[in-house]
Amino acid sequence: MRLFELLLLLSNIGLFALTVLLKKGRRRIPVYVASGIATLLLVIHWMVEGYRVQLLLPYCITILFLAISGYSYFNKSGSLKIPRFLLGSAYTALAIMLIVTAGLLYAFPVFKLPEPTGEFQVGTQTFHFVDPRREEIFDEASDGKRELMVQVWYPAQAGAGKYAPLIPDPPILRYMAADYGLPAFTLQHLKYVSSHAYSGAEISSAQTSYPLILANPGNGSSRFLHTSQAENLASHGYIVAVIDHTYNTFATAFPDGRITTSTTNDLFSPNDDYQTSRANRDKLGKVLTDDVAFALDQFELIQSGQMPSDLKGRIDLDHVGVFGHSIGGATAYDASYDPRITVGIDLDGGLYRLRDREDLQKPFLFINSASYFEQLKRVMDNRVYTDAELNRMDSTREWEDQVTEDKKLELERMRESVDDGGQVLYIENTEHLNFTDVQFISPMFNRLGLTGKIAPERASSVINAYMLDFFDLHLKNKGGTLMKGPDSRFPEVKFVASQF
Numbered sequence: 001m002r003l004f005e006l007l008l009l010l011s012n013i014g015l016f017a018l019t020v021l022l023k024k025g026r027r028r029i030p031v032y033v034a035s036g037i038a039t040l041l042l043v044i045h046w047m048v049e050g051y052r053v054q055l056l057l058p059y060c061i062t063i064l065f066l067a068i069s070g071y072s073y074f075n076k077s078g079s080l081k082i083p084r085f086l087l088g089s090a091y092t093a094l095a096i097m098l099i100v101t102a103g104l105l106y107a108f109p110v111f112k113l114p115e116p117t118g119e120f121q122v123g124t125q126t127f128h129f130v131d132p133r134r135e136e137i138f139d140e141a142s143d144g145k146r147e148l149m150v151q152v153w154y155p156a157q158a159g160a161g162k163y164a165p166l167i168p169d170p171p172i173l174r175y176m177a178a179d180y181g182l183p184a185f186t187l188q189h190l191k192y193v194s195s196h197a198y199s200g201a202e203i204s205s206a207q208t209s210y211p212l213i214l215a216n217p218g219n220g221s222s223r224f225l226h227t228s229q230a231e232n233l234a235s236h237g238y239i240v241a242v243i244d245h246t247y248n249t250f251a252t253a254f255p256d257g258r259i260t261t262s263t264t265n266d267l268f269s270p271n272d273d274y275q276t277s278r279a280n281r282d283k284l285g286k287v288l289t290d291d292v293a294f295a296l297d298q299f300e301l302i303q304s305g306q307m308p309s310d311l312k313g314r315i316d317l318d319h320v321g322v323f324g325h326s327i328g329g330a331t332a333y334d335a336s337y338d339p340r341i342t343v344g345i346d347l348d349g350g351l352y353r354l355r356d357r358e359d360l361q362k363p364f365l366f367i368n369s370a371s372y373f374e375q376l377k378r379v380m381d382n383r384v385y386t387d388a389e390l391n392r393m394d395s396t397r398e399w400e401d402q403v404t405e406d407k408k409l410e411l412e413r414m415r416e417s418v419d420d421g422g423q424v425l426y427i428e429n430t431e432h433l434n435f436t437d438v439q440f441i442s443p444m445f446n447r448l449g450l451t452g453k454i455a456p457e458r459a460s461s462v463i464n465a466y467m468l469d470f471f472d473l474h475l476k477n478k479g480g481t482l483m484k485g486p487d488s489r490f491p492e493v494k495f496v497a498s499q500f
Helices: 003-021 028-049 053-074 084-107 170-179 188-192 223-235 274-304 327-335 370-380 387-393 397-419 456-475
Strands: 121-135 145-156 210-216 239-244 251-253 259-261 315-325 343-347 364-369 423-427 493-495
Touching: 003 028, 003 053, 003 084, 028 053, 053 084, 053 188, 121 223, 121 274, 145 223, 145 274, 170 188, 170 251, 170 259, 210 223, 210 274, 210 327, 210 456, 223 239, 223 456, 239 274, 274 315, 274 327, 274 397, 315 327, 315 456, 327 343, 343 456, 364 370, 364 397, 364 456, 370 397, 370 423, 387 397, 397 423, 423 456
Parallel strands: 210 239, 210 315, 315 343, 343 364, 364 423
Antiparallel strands: 121 145, 145 239, 251 259, 423 493
């Protein structure tokens, strides 16, 4: 909770307490003075921190108290006569409004992202790439080419001024809210959340070049939801490019003002059989994989100077990594077959195009949630769903048998990755969204089971530590300590390769 919004809420509580506790003849001046203080705090809050809808009730309470107390203070003919029943009802309503406000501020905080742990300041800039070779297939109304927005975080010279906002395109927030089934205005306060990066900062001269890492959000996600991971890697000397896969994000804003939303869910229907659903996932996956290859093409042009950028000559294209979450993790794996990519990480994502590929023959790290590992463990142990379990899942034995066959092939790919210098882990008490910055948006996500019991800050620090260690080992030839086995600093991390 920000300072002045906290003070505003406390001033409202104070006004309520003065009104209830002081006798009628003694409350006139104290309530008037307290109303003036509350109004001053409201004005400062609006000017310094900005308006947000979760504080609508305190705004109304403050103005109402100022009007009533001002009337009472200056009215010489005596105070208003209010029936006790109405007065009691008003006090009850005020109490409820203050409790609701406290709940809203708890549920939707203006949070702070974890600070990067590296020695470098972080800069950020965004690129708009258009692929002239590919038609856009996810927008039936368009005959245009495939377009991508790609945000880059990088080591920067000492920054000055304010950090860039986490969400530089606030209009997309209404689509994000809709994606979570919330009213459009619910997440507008996220425009006040700051990153730890300076927009357009000069790249650091401490090194001649920096390894490149390409990153991929999950289905219906956004590049903004991997900011803390990107900033942390950049602070340790990496150039990190997170790709907004157009029409697979909840929303993507383009420089000309267009906003695209997710249409890739249209590929899937609850009436599809398993083979059709898998084919559609592979179709989507190929587009996402091609996005990574195209983005890497663009960074080659930037490095050579054929595309104007301050990053010219500063990208180490001999050491390229990739990571992603959910289907973005599958994209990271599939994209790693590109010979230009050295190493990759999958954050809790089931693989696609499994039957189109052989052994990757590269180091690859799988970091899974506890719940996803349980699914894999069921397959490893050859456990079969009971009829009661299938009914609870609203699934069929035929469908789950085919899922099992795919998971067996996925486990084989994991085994192969370990043989090639990779590793397979899971983190206790995590769920799927603990691998994104969604976990910081609201503690209610934990109560809804979208994130696990682990504290968001702890989940972030653990994931960042293992990602950094793996990339350092294979892209910088240093570190690698955490890849050797269990570490007492991270007891929640479980190595599972031995179970293969």
